[in-house]
């Protein structure tokens with residue numbers, strides 16, 4: 001009886017959201033992925049139901065939207081849209097990256113900010129969830145254009161953020177270069193030097209291991225899943241998608257652990273190197289993507305035996321996921337593994353998926369993994385290493401301390417192990433067996449819900 005009440009409550013919340021935000025499918029998908037996990041939690045905690053925690057937690061505390069005008073190298077005035085969403089600040093100041101990509105909309109950022117609430121809670125650090133960005137596309141833009149864009153973006157954003165309010169970081173299209181320009185603008189506008197952005201360079205308050213943290217963390221999480229499943233990453237053939245920050249360092253850690261990454265991609269296509277991407281080849285990719293800002297297609301021209309395949313956007317599946325493998329690390333973007341891709345992965349022998357990207361597997365793909373017993377690490381748990389080390393960067397900045405590489409890496413490993421443990425424990429406790437998707441949703445929710453309850457109704 002109580003179960004059916006909780007489950008109808010969840011359905012009501014979802015239906016109301018669908019009616020309110022019909023133009024935000026990514027956000028609805030992210031919420032739809034979380035709330036079914038909460039049915040047994042609401043059953044056990046009627047106080048959450050009485051305080052309408054569920055209805056409150058799916059609405060952002062605030063959404064900022066602003067114009068960003070900037071001048072390109074030809075002297076033309078361009079206009080983009082800027083956003084910053086503070087989704088939930090119950091357990092700490094808003095924390096989450098900025099995404100600069102033409103696909104950015106309010107709905108995409110709401111999905112990312114919603115995920116971030118649960119992810120940040122899982123890290124055990126005192127950070128709330130937020131996200132922001134712009135539909136500006138830095139690809140093909142000069143450093144001067146990117147700088148002017150970032151300065152104009154910060155000219156509005158600076159009055160809404162701060163080291164105790166909201167601490168942005170990088171995401172797709174926002175790497176060290178962009179964080180540097182954004183931080184410089186904030187510093188000039190506010191006349192302060194504070195830990196207001198993470199992912200900063202080492203010369204101005206950054207932390208060692210922050211660039212590596214998301215990719216390394218996704219592999220540490222995979223290693224935990226593999227060990228608990230009686231398997232090993234050593235010798236495993238791994239599919240990696242993307243070739244940006246997360247993909248590069250996931251590949252680096254895989255190589256270090258004796259695994260064999262064989263694919264990488266960008267939004268134009270993907271490469272397959274059956275001989276494996278070794279340290280030297282990866283160093284070449286890092287130079288290609290981070291210095292020359294080239295395309296992954298060039299890999300196949302450089303290394304014999306490797307092939308390049310352009311992406312066919314009209315196809316219902318991506319052949320990258322058909323390559324025979326043991327493990328998959330989607331590290332590009334949302335919804336890159338659909339049902340057909342998940343089936344291809346299973347048929348190709350894949351037994352583990354660890355998500356470096358946010359929401360890369362759609363619900364049909366997740367159902368396929370569940371049905372076939374694939375060890376599945378959802379993004380909000382598996383890619384939490386980045387934000388966890390961002391929180392460590394904040395601690396170092398506020399204490400004016402600087403920890404060495406080994407210390408930060410050990411803390412990162414400890415945090416990833418802990419997230420795995422908490423998720424596995426919550427899954428078992430709330431009747432979801434070994435399902436880490438449900439487990440991470442429950443574990444992430446409980447801390448935020450208790451904090452909201454304690455703080456009264458806002």
Ligand code: NDP
Nearest residue numbers: 171172173214242243244245246266267332333357358386
């Ligand atoms: P980068 O901008 O460094 O790299 C993104 C990569 O994904 C690029 O190779 C890019 O190709 C590719 N890509 C982007 N959009 C698409 C698309 N629509 N279709 C296919 N490929 C695409 O970003 P990150 O590596 O930082 O981020 C990757 C993922 O990881 C994102 O989902 C992000 O939200 C998530 N993440 C990142 C964290 C971080 O610390 N950076 C933390 C946690 C999650 P191209 O060069 O052609 O654009």
